[in-house]
Amino acid sequence: MSPLRTVVPGVAYAMFARSCCARASRPLFAHVPARNSFIKQFPRLQSSAAAEAVSESESEQGAEMQSQEDILANLGPEDAQRLSLMRNIGISAHIDSGKTTFTERVLYYTGRIKAIHEVRGKDNVGAKMDSMDLEREKGITIQSAATYCDWDKVENGETKKYHFNLIDTPGHIDFTIEVERALRVLDGAVLVVCAVSGVQSQTITVDRQMRRYNVPRITFINKMDRMGANPWRAIEQVNQKLKIAAAAVQVPIGREDNLEGVVDIINRKALYHEGARGENIVEKDVPEELKDIVEDKRSVLIETLADVDDEIAEIYLNEQVPSPEQIVAGIRRATIARKFTPVLMGSALANKSVQPVLDAVCDYLPNPAEVSNVALDLSRSEAPVTLPPYSELPFVGLAFKLEEGKFGQLTYVRVYQGMIKKGMNIVNARTGKRTKLARLVRMHSNEMEDVTEVHSGEICATFGVDCSSGDTFTDGELEYAMTSMFVPEPVISLSIAPKSRDNGNFSKAINRFQKEDPTFRVHFDSESKETVISGMGELHLEIYVERMRREYSVDCVTGMPQVAYREAILDEVNFDYTHKRQSGGAGQYAKIMGILSPANAENIFESEIVGGKIPEKYLAAVQKGFEEACEKGPLIGHKVLGARMLVNDGAIHVVDSSELSFRTAGYWGFREAFMRARAVVLEPIMDVAITAPLEFQGGVIGLMNKRNATITDTDVGSDEFTLHAECSLNQMFGFATILRANTQGKGEFTLEFKHYAQAPPQLQKDLVAEFQKKLKEKQN
Numbered sequence: 001m002s003p004l005r006t007v008v009p010g011v012a013y014a015m016f017a018r019s020c021c022a023r024a025s026r027p028l029f030a031h032v033p034a035r036n037s038f039i040k041q042f043p044r045l046q047s048s049a050a051a052e053a054v055s056e057s058e059s060e061q062g063a064e065m066q067s068q069e070d071i072l073a074n075l076g077p078e079d080a081q082r083l084s085l086m087r088n089i090g091i092s093a094h095i096d097s098g099k100t101t102f103t104e105r106v107l108y109y110t111g112r113i114k115a116i117h118e119v120r121g122k123d124n125v126g127a128k129m130d131s132m133d134l135e136r137e138k139g140i141t142i143q144s145a146a147t148y149c150d151w152d153k154v155e156n157g158e159t160k161k162y163h164f165n166l167i168d169t170p171g172h173i174d175f176t177i178e179v180e181r182a183l184r185v186l187d188g189a190v191l192v193v194c195a196v197s198g199v200q201s202q203t204i205t206v207d208r209q210m211r212r213y214n215v216p217r218i219t220f221i222n223k224m225d226r227m228g229a230n231p232w233r234a235i236e237q238v239n240q241k242l243k244i245a246a247a248a249v250q251v252p253i254g255r256e257d258n259l260e261g262v263v264d265i266i267n268r269k270a271l272y273h274e275g276a277r278g279e280n281i282v283e284k285d286v287p288e289e290l291k292d293i294v295e296d297k298r299s300v301l302i303e304t305l306a307d308v309d310d311e312i313a314e315i316y317l318n319e320q321v322p323s324p325e326q327i328v329a330g331i332r333r334a335t336i337a338r339k340f341t342p343v344l345m346g347s348a349l350a351n352k353s354v355q356p357v358l359d360a361v362c363d364y365l366p367n368p369a370e371v372s373n374v375a376l377d378l379s380r381s382e383a384p385v386t387l388p389p390y391s392e393l394p395f396v397g398l399a400f401k402l403e404e405g406k407f408g409q410l411t412y413v414r415v416y417q418g419m420i421k422k423g424m425n426i427v428n429a430r431t432g433k434r435t436k437l438a439r440l441v442r443m444h445s446n447e448m449e450d451v452t453e454v455h456s457g458e459i460c461a462t463f464g465v466d467c468s469s470g471d472t473f474t475d476g477e478l479e480y481a482m483t484s485m486f487v488p489e490p491v492i493s494l495s496i497a498p499k500s501r502d503n504g505n506f507s508k509a510i511n512r513f514q515k516e517d518p519t520f521r522v523h524f525d526s527e528s529k530e531t532v533i534s535g536m537g538e539l540h541l542e543i544y545v546e547r548m549r550r551e552y553s554v555d556c557v558t559g560m561p562q563v564a565y566r567e568a569i570l571d572e573v574n575f576d577y578t579h580k581r582q583s584g585g586a587g588q589y590a591k592i593m594g595i596l597s598p599a600n601a602e603n604i605f606e607s608e609i610v611g612g613k614i615p616e617k618y619l620a621a622v623q624k625g626f627e628e629a630c631e632k633g634p635l636i637g638h639k640v641l642g643a644r645m646l647v648n649d650g651a652i653h654v655v656d657s658s659e660l661s662f663r664t665a666g667y668w669g670f671r672e673a674f675m676r677a678r679a680v681v682l683e684p685i686m687d688v689a690i691t692a693p694l695e696f697q698g699g700v701i702g703l704m705n706k707r708n709a710t711i712t713d714t715d716v717g718s719d720e721f722t723l724h725a726e727c728s729l730n731q732m733f734g735f736a737t738i739l740r741a742n743t744q745g746k747g748e749f750t751l752e753f754k755h756y757a758q759a760p761p762q763l764q765k766d767l768v769a770e771f772q773k774k775l776k777e778k779q780n
């Protein structure tokens, strides 16, 4: 953490002063308010004796990175009150853990919806957050959905109204970008774990994503009503597999069919439910038969906390017992520091113990002011700057999700600093484009409510803003850009064409899906004259083909799914390539020499030219040629992965050399050297996790052996097993049908890209032969 600054108002001024300097140099940011107007704008910073005390030199030294203490100390009373009661949270988990069912209860108990509808429920209505027809039919979440609700929490006899912005995310790895972008803008998460299956493959993936965006999480063990439910095994797995300290803050009262509620072990209170949907929580004494386990688990909680929190450790080492308030404060500190996750339990479907999770969200997850958010100041070599959630500062927000709605493109925005108002102009930091905000809404799944202004820390949506997902918006005052989310590379592609002549809808659909989903890519293969779509898995592409049919009335024919192969080299070779053409008119001449060698997972271009033998602009042209060649490898026309081209010598011709000549030399020189450097084809290797009832274990192992998979681990539960294996994607095509047939429809599996590895020699030969054949056909 950066050192605590003492002259707090000055820090904000320094940041602002810097942005003014930045603006002064760019015509786009012509308006430069004087410092006085800044102070007028921010009355609470007017203790300007302090502001004056900040010397110019300090403001020049880059005091932009504010510590969390600075931010909290400098929050105005209105922001402080508003933000302390706000939580931006995501609900994430493995497929089918009950995220949507859980969210439905949250919406019901907070009064956001009037009735509960189940995922695949008999009433055919479906859960609120699965608003797409396809989601309701398949019973899976495909797109993340945002909503908001208010939760009345009683604290010391006083009721406080907390405001939640909530995002329900898909569990399936094929829609992983939805999880990435949700976690990018959320401050905390509820990790849902099934009480029977425990930590599953996707739980681990989601956990990794939470770590990527530093998201603190509380854990909810759902499905405690199911046979074989075992929360203690699940907690052990969170500790072991997710490698984060976890301890229960509750113990269940009854289990499986007899689940009645939970005991809050911090306050030693039993919580039961009353009402048709368990809406009323009734507090009672801890049942006699649970007293021992409550004390036992309470000690485990305190010991686990003592390991990760200094204050609890001190109390513990002094052989004292922390008070309930101290325990809650310790859990909050350790959770926000991402060293610990408190574990709650219940059953969303049986309406048990969801409300305590909402209390825990308030107690343990951070409010927007407690999370450090950073942007890069583009005007100062991308120096990092903190974005404090003060409403008075200039607006900075991130467009994290785009969606085509009834009224045009809907852009979801998280407001990090300042506020936005209907009618105001916002500027896209990437394109410099200014747009007037015609409409501002808050989303409730597929419904929306118009609002006139949205303050820092909030999530909202706007219409008619031209941008890509991940773009930063400002009010034009600042040149800030926020780092965007991680976008995984697609691993599978297939050719696609409309069955009948395209009346424009096919292209419209393709354009829209591409804009909305950065993991869905489209390109036109000029050799095969086909449109090729790429994505994260078979289901991912299948869903888009189906959506084209339903939403755009375009029936499509698709080719066989193709693996995204890569080409690499195993040897280092020298190259000496001359590109020469003399056919009337101006000639072409470029000579390059150097070394081509294998590199680690990226393509690198370097030059070590002495004495200016090749001028910089020609070297840049060689690099261009190299990059072009890497897009379409010489072996089978797939991308090159891990090649380093070093140009260390060469020659130019005073008349005939040009950028084009050097670009051509870079392109062909690379290809020629590549083929001499033991070129190989790489294929994607996937992490496979298959879960099925125990009786199918032998059969499933047989299926994986047939695919030359490497079995890495097997978890055997009371009635199910999970087999983990590494297998090439090539071997996994159509596996969903095969697994279903071999497990009476009870088996499930997930696939996640792990790494690239050399394809088997025969496959490489076949691919090369096929590519050569196609080339010949084209030449004839």
Ligand SMILES: Nc1nc2c(ncn2[C@@H]2O[C@H](COP(=O)(O)OP(=O)(O)OP(=O)(O)O)[C@@H](O)[C@H]2O)c(=O)[nH]1
Pocket: 093, 094, 095, 096, 097, 098, 099, 100, 101, 102, 118, 119, 120, 139, 140, 141, 142, 169, 170, 171, 172, 222, 223, 224, 225, 226, 346, 347, 348, 349, 350
């Ligand atoms: N027994 C039991 N079943 C539950 C519980 N919660 C959810 N389910 C069921 O589990 C299935 C999956 O629930 P969802 O809420 O769709 O799970 P999800 O995690 O949102 O699913 P995806 O978004 O597709 O990954 C549904 O059939 C639910 O009825 C629970 O507490 N107990």
